[in-house]
Structures are given as structure tokens and as C-alpha cells.
Amino acid sequence: xxxxxxxxxxxxxLLQAALVMFVIxxxxxxxxxxxxxxxxxxVGQSVSEAERDALRDQxxxxxxxxxxxxxxxxxxxxxxxxTSYFFKKPALEVILDKFxxxxxxxxxxxxxxxxxxxxxxxxxxxxxxxxxTKIIMGFSIIGISVPVFLTAxxxxxxxxxxxxxxxxxxxxxxxxxxxxxxxxxxxxxxxxHIVLPSIALSSIMLPLFIRLIRAEMMEVxxxxxxxxxxxxxxxxxxxxxxxxxxxxxxxxxxxGGVKIGTLIAYTILTETxxxxxxxxxxxxEAVNRVDTPLIIAYIIIVGLIFVISNTLVDLIYTWINPTIxxxxxxx
Amino acid sequence: MxxxxxxxxxxxxxxxxxxxxxxxxxxVVMLFVVVAALSPVLAPQNxxxxxxxDILDSELPPRWQDxxxxxxxxxxxxxxxxxxxTIMYGTGISLMIGVFAVLxxxxxxxxxxxxxxxxxxxxxxFFMRLADIQLSISTxxxxxxxxxxxxxxxxxxxxxxxxxxxxxxxxxxxEWPQYARTVRASVLAERSKEYVxxxxxxxxxxxxxxxxxVLPNTLSPVLVISTVQIxxxxxxxxxxxxxxxxxxxxQPSLGSLIRSGFEFIFSGTWWITILPSLVLxxxxxxxxxxxxxxxDALNPRLYKKT
Numbered sequence: 001x002x003x004x005x006x007x008x009x010x011x012x013x014l015l016q017a018a019l020v021m022f023v024i025x026x027x028x029x030x031x032x033x034x035x036x037x038x039x040x041x042x043v044g045q046s047v048s049e050a051e052r053d054a055l056r057d058q059x060x061x062x063x064x065x066x067x068x069x070x071x072x073x074x075x076x077x078x079x080x081x082x083t084s085y086f087f088k089k090p091a092l093e094v095i096l097d098k099f100x101x102x103x104x105x106x107x108x109x110x111x112x113x114x115x116x117x118x119x120x121x122x123x124x125x126x127x128x129x130x131x132x133t134k135i136i137m138g139f140s141i142i143g144i145s146v147p148v149f150l151t152a153x154x155x156x157x158x159x160x161x162x163x164x165x166x167x168x169x170x171x172x173x174x175x176x177x178x179x180x181x182x183x184x185x186x187x188x189x190x191x192x193h194i195v196l197p198s199i200a201l202s203s204i205m206l207p208l209f210i211r212l213i214r215a216e217m218m219e220v221x222x223x224x225x226x227x228x229x230x231x232x233x234x235x236x237x238x239x240x241x242x243x244x245x246x247x248x249x250x251x252x253x254x255x256g257g258v259k260i261g262t263l264i265a266y267t268i269l270t271e272t273x274x275x276x277x278x279x280x281x282x283x284x285e286a287v288n289r290v291d292t293p294l295i296i297a298y299i300i301i302v303g304l305i306f307v308i309s310n311t312l313v314d315l316i317y318t319w320i321n322p323t324i325x326x327x328x329x330x331x
Numbered sequence: 332m333x334x335x336x337x338x339x340x341x342x343x344x345x346x347x348x349x350x351x352x353x354x355x356x357x358x359v360v361m362l363f364v365v366v367a368a369l370s371p372v373l374a375p376q377n378x379x380x381x382x383x384x385d386i387l388d389s390e391l392p393p394r395w396q397d398x399x400x401x402x403x404x405x406x407x408x409x410x411x412x413x414x415x416x417t418i419m420y421g422t423g424i425s426l427m428i429g430v431f432a433v434l435x436x437x438x439x440x441x442x443x444x445x446x447x448x449x450x451x452x453x454x455x456x457f458f459m460r461l462a463d464i465q466l467s468i469s470t471x472x473x474x475x476x477x478x479x480x481x482x483x484x485x486x487x488x489x490x491x492x493x494x495x496x497x498x499x500x501x502x503x504x505x506e507w508p509q510y511a512r513t514v515r516a517s518v519l520a521e522r523s524k525e526y527v528x529x530x531x532x533x534x535x536x537x538x539x540x541x542x543x544x545v546l547p548n549t550l551s552p553v554l555v556i557s558t559v560q561i562x563x564x565x566x567x568x569x570x571x572x573x574x575x576x577x578x579x580x581x582q583p584s585l586g587s588l589i590r591s592g593f594e595f596i597f598s599g600t601w602w603i604t605i606l607p608s609l610v611l612x613x614x615x616x617x618x619x620x621x622x623x624x625x626x627d628a629l630n631p632r633l634y635k636k637t
Binding site: 027144145146148150154259260261264265266272299 | 464468
């Protein structure tokens, strides 16, 4: 990997990220402009028409589009995304307060997905026709067919309502880390609360990854270099788990990148079912209350998380995949 | 030879008739479609007609449970609506939104894929980049944000009247890349074939070649993904309705029915949530099985392998 190539690649990737953020900011701005009247939120109904006009001028609501958009961007970059109508606090602060809850949920779900999909995918690829493989593949078809919110509802219904084993909503006790991060992973109660939501969140992704890893692994095991490694006398175990597995994981990383957006959408569903106090749950509440600054803040923050994680995944992908070309690498 | 006997003698139908899973899932899907289409005739009650509802009948359990009522096989919801009728009507709404959204997806996607694949160059690069970005953002996320904004902008009352159209539009527009990519790939394969060259040599206009000659040859992969796309669209619609961004409770799809029941799941009225959930799962599962089979049957590469 030569340095200039990497720089060109990075530049292109950042350009794309900037483009996506630009579109998101336009969406955010147009919402701010069209949802409700900021003046009415401020002064109520009792002000005369002339005074309103004067105030409009003063607030810059009559300025041309570009100037208003410029102001919006300047403030947004400085971290000012407006004040939530409902919480009467800066929207960014309200959103970021909920970030740890969502992050920990996604973290545990990701651990479940990676921790189970790799061994199960490899196993089902090697033992193609065993009974266990058939059971796993059967479950994976069911898993893909059941929407996330239904898995969540059935989990609650079976384990909370019928059996009473598991808590059904919320995060439970949290432990405050020194930098203001409320963690639910450090208390027993918190861990108990995260089990069902994280399983529900991973319920579609897990079978998807198992199937992908299985298909890739089966293909890789047929390739010449694997046959050669065996013929050379390398141990089967080493061929499978070092040489074959390594190349299986490249498309897996790529799929992971594509699925980040879906995972964020699933957090909204999971958090709604379990009343998990995260960003997705907050977002839906904000929609129902028409809390415009909070809606905008959510879209921008999620957009940012999405763009950053996607860029990172792309970087990892190019780093681990030796066949990729940086410049002019368009297929 | 008539069309029907041509279908019956085709290779596809032969393999279909030999495959129990395909037959079974097709049967289930057909059953859902017929029952949903005939629900105004078959359903014991019209759940939209408020005069037929009696609040005294509300939250009755299914007939086989203690306290069940003769008139309501699957019980009633908290407004006194017969669950069986409501599920039948709701399945109809879910299927309708799914099918129309997929028609819209196919229309947009095929157009873009055709143009992108046939013209190539910068146009192609632009659309495919756009498709990459849109796929990574995910349909569900786009739909959630778009519908949330619409709902906040229109107010929830006006939104309720528009929700069917909004859902079809949003799911239809957001999912175009699937079709565009599929069609583009087959257009690229077709473009270099001799019949296209021949058409070009005799001076046919580009548009004519694209729509009359290339397009018909790209439709089999379109058919393959359509079944799965309908299942996906139904899942998306159900998810959106469950979040309260889709169909209103007064005219529920399966998703909004599940949402309205979920509020009461802790009070023991399980049937309002669980029954429509099971219907939704069986419907999606059958569609997916059918789609899987269709993909295997129409994919020549796999055909050779087996």
C-alpha cells in the first residue's frame, strides 16, 4: 500500500462522506424551516402583524435561503442544533445523554452477531449435511423471516409475561463512570435488562451473517490454493481456520458496512418495544411531540455516526483486502 | 398453443410441481391473497363500520378460551372489533401496500437500470454510486425519517388519510437500487450480444432498442427478486406501522394491529398482539420460501450445479 494511493483513496472517501452529510444537513434545515413557525413558538399568538414582521426581519427569517442555510450550518458545526421544545435543553445535549444506552445495546448485539456467526457459519460450511447444520439453517430461515419488532414482542411475551424470568422494559440500574457515562453493563440488574433487547436486535443480522459466512466458506474451500495447501501437507485445521477463514471474512466486513444503516433502524424498533431509554426511543417521542430541534439533532447525529462508521469499515476493508486498487478502483 | 397449456408444459412448472415446499408456500400465499381480496364477503364483520361495533364486546378472548364468545372465533380487540375480520382486512392492506410499493420500485428501478446499463459512462457511475449510498443507509431508516418528517409536517390527522399513499411512495422510492442493479447487470450482459448490434446496424433508434429489444430479455431476474421484494416491503410496512408511522388504528394493517395490541400485552389480552403477529410471520415466511425456490429454479448457474 503506497502512501499517495492511500491519500487519494482517503480523499475520495472523505468527499463522499461530506456529500452525504451535506444532504443530511439540507434535510435537517428544510425541516427546521417548514415544521411549525419558530416565531409562534417564541412569542405566542398575542403579537400584532407589524411586530411579527419586524421580529421576522430581526431574526433573519426573511433572509435569502443561502444565508439562512449558512447560519444553520455555522451553528450546527459549533454544536448548536437548537433547543428542544419539550425538554427546554439544548437538543444536542438531550441526544447525547441517550447515546450510551443505544451504544451499549448495539455493542452487545454486535458481540452476539460476531461471536455466534463465525463459528456457526464455519461449522455449517464444513459439515454440510449434518443434522446440526440442518437445524441451524432452518432456524436461520425463520430468523430472517421474523421482523425485528416481532422477535422483540415474542421475547417479551414468552420470557417476561408468561415465564416471568426476564425484565420487560428499561435499562435497569446503571453505574456512572467518571466521564459521565451511565453504563448498564457494570451492574447485574443492567446486564439482566440488556439480554432480551440485544438478542432481539441481532435476530435478523445473525442468520444473515451465518448464511453469508457459510456460502463464502464453502466457496473458499473449493479454491485452488486451499487444495494446494492441503496437498502440501498442511494440517486440515490450519488450512481451514487460518487460510480459508481469513479470506472468508473479507466479504463479511463489506456486508457489515452495508448493514450499519439497517442496524440503526433496528435500534429504533427494539428500543420502542423494550422502552429502552436510547436515542431511537427518544426520536419517536420527539416525532410524536413535533419537537423539531430534537428531530433534526437526531438525524444529524445518526447521520454522523453512520458516515464515520461507514468510512472506518471501508478503510478496514481496503486494508485487509490485498486485491483492491486504490486509484481508479472502480470495478 | 394457448397460454395456459404453455405454462403447464414449461420447465418451470414441471419443477414447481415436483417441489413440495414450493407448492406448499405458493398455496399459503394464494390462500392469503384470496381471503384478503374476498374479506368484505367472507369476514363476519366489517371492522371499519363503527355501527357494527359494541364496546361491551371488547377484549373477549378467542372462542376456545374461558370467557370466549360464540360470535368471535379469534376474540375481539379493545374496541370490540372481531379479530378474525380485522386480521383479514389488515392482511389485505398489508398485501396491497406491499404489491403496489414493489410495482413502483420495479418501475423506477427498471428505468434507471436500463438507462444506466445501456448508456454507461458517467450516467452509470452516478446512479450506481447513488445506489451504493442509498443501500447502505437502508430502506427502513430512510422510510422512518421521511415518514417522521411528513407526519410532523402534516399533523397526524391529515397524515392518517394519506398514510396508504405515503407508505407506498416511500417504500417504493427508497428501494429502487435493488431493481436498478439487477436490471443493469443483465443489460450489460445483453448489450454486447449480436441481436443488439444487428438492431443498431439497421439504424433503429436507441430508445427503441432499449425498451423493445433489451428490456424483455432482462425480466427474468426481475421476476426472481420480486417475490422477496414483496416480503421485504410487507416487513417494512409492518415495522413502520408498528412505530406509529404507518397505517392508523382505525384502518389497521397487520403492523398497526400489533401495535394497538402491544399496549395491552401485560394485561393478559395476548390474542390482539400474538394472532396478527403469527399471520404476518406465516405470510412473510411463505413469500420468502417461494422467492428462494424461484431464485434457485430460474438461476441457470445453480441449475447446472444441482
